[in-house]
Amino acid sequence: MVATQHPSELNPLQLYRQASSILRGTSRATNDGWYQRPLEQQFQLHLRIDGSRAETWIYEPSTGRWKSAPDFPENLILEPSKIAEFAKTSVALAKQAGARSLGIILHIADEFATTEIKPQLDNPGALAELREQIVNDPFAVLDDSSLSADEHSWRLIPYPAGGSEAIATAIILSRQADEFVAKLRAYGNTNNFPVVVDAFSAPLVALLTLPDLKTGPNDNPFIGVLPYARFTVLAFFNEHGDLRLLRTLQHRGQRRPSNLRHAVATTATALEMSAPEIFVLPLAGEPDHQMVSDLKLVFESSSIHEINWRETRFHKAETPSISPELIVAAEIKQVAETPLANTNTFVTLRDEGWATQSFLPMPLAEAEVFPHRSEMKMLRAAKYARYGLFAAVLAVFGWVGVNILNMIRKPEWTFNKQEALMINGRLSMLGQEQKKIAHWDNLLEDRSKGWASMELLARLFPEKSGFLVRSFSHTANPEVTPGQAQVGFIKEWRISGLAREEALIRLSDLNTREGISVAFTEIARVTGNQSFRTDLPSRSVVVNVKTLENSAFKPMPPEEMVAADESTYPFMFDLTITQRFEAADPMALNVAKAP
Amino acid sequence: MNYFRQPIALFGFVLPIVITIAVIAGALMIKGSVTRSFNEKFAHYRGFEQNKRQALAAEAEISKKREYIERWEALVSEETASAVTLNLREIEELLPAKEFQKTAQDHPSGRKSFAGASAQNSSQVALAFRGTFRSMQKALLELETRMPQLQLQELRIGPENQSNSLNFQVTYTAWEK
Numbered sequence: 001m002v003a004t005q006h007p008s009e010l011n012p013l014q015l016y017r018q019a020s021s022i023l024r025g026t027s028r029a030t031n032d033g034w035y036q037r038p039l040e041q042q043f044q045l046h047l048r049i050d051g052s053r054a055e056t057w058i059y060e061p062s063t064g065r066w067k068s069a070p071d072f073p074e075n076l077i078l079e080p081s082k083i084a085e086f087a088k089t090s091v092a093l094a095k096q097a098g099a100r101s102l103g104i105i106l107h108i109a110d111e112f113a114t115t116e117i118k119p120q121l122d123n124p125g126a127l128a129e130l131r132e133q134i135v136n137d138p139f140a141v142l143d144d145s146s147l148s149a150d151e152h153s154w155r156l157i158p159y160p161a162g163g164s165e166a167i168a169t170a171i172i173l174s175r176q177a178d179e180f181v182a183k184l185r186a187y188g189n190t191n192n193f194p195v196v197v198d199a200f201s202a203p204l205v206a207l208l209t210l211p212d213l214k215t216g217p218n219d220n221p222f223i224g225v226l227p228y229a230r231f232t233v234l235a236f237f238n239e240h241g242d243l244r245l246l247r248t249l250q251h252r253g254q255r256r257p258s259n260l261r262h263a264v265a266t267t268a269t270a271l272e273m274s275a276p277e278i279f280v281l282p283l284a285g286e287p288d289h290q291m292v293s294d295l296k297l298v299f300e301s302s303s304i305h306e307i308n309w310r311e312t313r314f315h316k317a318e319t320p321s322i323s324p325e326l327i328v329a330a331e332i333k334q335v336a337e338t339p340l341a342n343t344n345t346f347v348t349l350r351d352e353g354w355a356t357q358s359f360l361p362m363p364l365a366e367a368e369v370f371p372h373r374s375e376m377k378m379l380r381a382a383k384y385a386r387y388g389l390f391a392a393v394l395a396v397f398g399w400v401g402v403n404i405l406n407m408i409r410k411p412e413w414t415f416n417k418q419e420a421l422m423i424n425g426r427l428s429m430l431g432q433e434q435k436k437i438a439h440w441d442n443l444l445e446d447r448s449k450g451w452a453s454m455e456l457l458a459r460l461f462p463e464k465s466g467f468l469v470r471s472f473s474h475t476a477n478p479e480v481t482p483g484q485a486q487v488g489f490i491k492e493w494r495i496s497g498l499a500r501e502e503a504l505i506r507l508s509d510l511n512t513r514e515g516i517s518v519a520f521t522e523i524a525r526v527t528g529n530q531s532f533r534t535d536l537p538s539r540s541v542v543v544n545v546k547t548l549e550n551s552a553f554k555p556m557p558p559e560e561m562v563a564a565d566e567s568t569y570p571f572m573f574d575l576t577i578t579q580r581f582e583a584a585d586p587m588a589l590n591v592a593k594a595p
Numbered sequence: 596m597n598y599f600r601q602p603i604a605l606f607g608f609v610l611p612i613v614i615t616i617a618v619i620a621g622a623l624m625i626k627g628s629v630t631r632s633f634n635e636k637f638a639h640y641r642g643f644e645q646n647k648r649q650a651l652a653a654e655a656e657i658s659k660k661r662e663y664i665e666r667w668e669a670l671v672s673e674e675t676a677s678a679v680t681l682n683l684r685e686i687e688e689l690l691p692a693k694e695f696q697k698t699a700q701d702h703p704s705g706r707k708s709f710a711g712a713s714a715q716n717s718s719q720v721a722l723a724f725r726g727t728f729r730s731m732q733k734a735l736l737e738l739e740t741r742m743p744q745l746q747l748q749e750l751r752i753g754p755e756n757q758s759n760s761l762n763f764q765v766t767y768t769a770w771e772k
Contacts, residue, residue, distance in 0.1 A: 007599065012606070013602070016606035019603055371599040372597060379599070379607060382608055382611075383607075385608060386611050389612065393615055393618050396622050411640070413636060415636050415639060415640040420639040420646070423646045423650060426650050427646045430654060433664075436664070439715075440664065440667050443713070443744070443770045444667060444744060446743075448746050448747040448748070450747045451735040454728065455732065470753075470754065472751070472752040473750065473751045474749065474750040475748070476708060476709070478711065480712050487712045589709060591714060592714055592715075593716070594772070
């Protein structure tokens with residue numbers, strides 16, 4: 001059993017720990033039986049005591065059948081030593097039936113008394129509040145405070161009829177069954193099996209049989225006479241079927257109250273009931289026909305019905321000895337289709353539970369020890385939430401772990417930064433070296449070579465081609481442009497000489513862009529000197545040829561001509577070739593000094 | 596009265612959620628820290644790998660040219676005048692004396708032509724020769740091959756009055772270290 005303390009004695013953490021302990025140690029989070037009233041349980045044990053006999057019945061709503069239960073001694077509720085055995089037997093029966101909880105309904109039919117509430121409490125709208133108040137603080141409601149609250153329990157019954165002197169009356173029952181009820185509940189707590197107990201006043205429940213018994217229209221006041229073994233309850237209703245008054249007549253050792261006839265008659269007169277219909281409900285075993293005869297003496301013109309339970313739905317053929325109150329309580333949702341069933345009184349008594357109020361509920365201080373159903377559900381949700389959060393944490397840890405592991409396992413993780421610095425330094429040195437190589441590569445380019453220019457001369461004017469070259473000059477000069485990393489340059493060839501007739505074609509050919517380009521390309525090919533290439537956009541070649549007649553020319557037959565004789569050449573020429581290299585040319589000259 | 600509702604809400608939901616958030620935040624911070632460290636190392640490593648590849652490529656490229664560079668550096672480190680003299684003397688021995696004769700050698704001061712455009716150290720070499728066209732071309736080919744630092748600045752060719760030879764005037768810019 002889970003050790004518990006009242007919440008008012010605990011701090012929030014202790015409250016949480018107590019709730020968690022209850023969650024772990026009991027079935028309160030999973031078994032709704034703990035929070036259902038006995039009449040809602042799937043296994044119900046109905047006990048009825050009326051002072052002369054005790055009866056015990058098992059009712060299972062799922063089948064709607066009643067079964068006899070083991071008898072218990074009439075004085076069980078006054079014999080604490082026998083209660084545990086009774087509880088054990090009852091729980092065993094419930095478990096045997098496959099039930100997860102046990103509802104015990106104690107129908108108290110051996111006592112019934114009424115008392116007035118304070119006259120100033122006359123607001124019918126405050127009935128709900130008064131209903132709670134009489135449980136927790138009865139003397140704030142009762143007009144008579146002479147009885148002890150430790151020994152008695154009071155419940156309100158409203159008087160819905162218009163013109164009633166009071167809005168309600170209070171029913172008094174003793175607390176003689178308190179220990180019995182408490183021990184049953186304790187047994188359930190100890191054994192983690194819900195045992196929920198209610199104690200009903202049997203006459204109040206019995207009133208709910210009237211709508212089934214009075215089937216006619218509500219056009220006449222009527223009186224319900226409920227004789228029990230020790231008392232008789234009189235219930236007075238107006239012509240609308242609303243309750244006006246409850247009275248009790250104690251038998252004081254006799255079979256019936258001695259003043260029954262007189263009491264009924266005077267009360268009916270006081271309530272201005274003329275010829276009320278009377279229903280006598282035998283609730284103490286065999287009917288007492290004398291009581292009907294007695295009443296007929298004073299209500300000659302009234303219709304008096306002595307109820308034969310065998311003719312009602314409150315009689316079960318297979319279990320004929322069940323008292324009607326038990327059947328009414330168990331089948332309280334079955335409503336008679338009579339006018340009386342829909343009156344304000346019976347709707348209120350039935351649907352609002354006034355007739356089935358428990359006179360011995362679990363004390364508030366005891367009930368508050370346990371979390372409510374919603375709190376248990378919340379606690380269970382918190383438990384699953386923790387699992388979820390734990391799973392989330394595990395998932396995150398796993399994800400983080402896998403990620404970190406993946407990173408650690410990569411070669412980059414163990415990489416030493418010093419190596420990067422070393423390679424950087426090495427790369428820097430290599431870069432310097434590359435710059436230096438590129439610089440010297442540039443300076444030492446074959447951009448201007450004497451032997452190649454001589455090859456150009458030899459190829460432009462080959463021997464026996466009708467040319468006599470008199471002078472040749474070649475210059476190479478850079479085009480200095482401030483602020484640039486590289487500068488272009490201009491190469492110029494000036495060739496002058498003499499030419500025969502047949503050589504003019506060659507000169508004309510050279511004097512075109514295509515002609516000089518072909519000549520340069522040929523030089524580039526045979527010498528391998530790339531400066532003679534003309535196919536780069538950063539280069540251009542311009543040629544200029546001037547031809548003049550040779551004034552010293554002397555015509556003579558070709559076989560007499562000597563190559564070195566200038567007078568055999570009819571023409572003089574001047575050839576100027578200018579090749580321009582722009583700064584963007586691959587052979588452009590670096591301006592900076594070697595790094 | 597719901598005595599348990601608030602404690603359950605506090606200790607059952609709020610506190611576990613706060614602790615979970617804190618733990619997850621801590622784990623994420625650790626991961627973030629490790630990731631940052633890894634990214635830093637990764638960047639270094641990637642840079643290292645890239646630089647390594649570049650260095651290998653540069654090394655391969657440089658190694659191909661290294662012997663040339665060493666030769667070039669040796670060449671440009673020499674004194675131009677004596678190198679020209681020495682090389683021409685050796686070239687003269689390769690050619691018939693009648694076909695190739697050095698008639699003058701001068702080293703004018705100042706920075707003209709290519710030398711004037713570049714900040715690189717240089718000197719001027721002015722040479723004069725008498726010889727045949729082909730021998731002279733061979734001599735220049737040999738000289739310019741032996742001394743690639745020579746950039747032809749000017750070349751003049753004219754007839755020699757007293758023989759069939761030609762006069763050559765050659766001016767070079769010679770790059771120096």
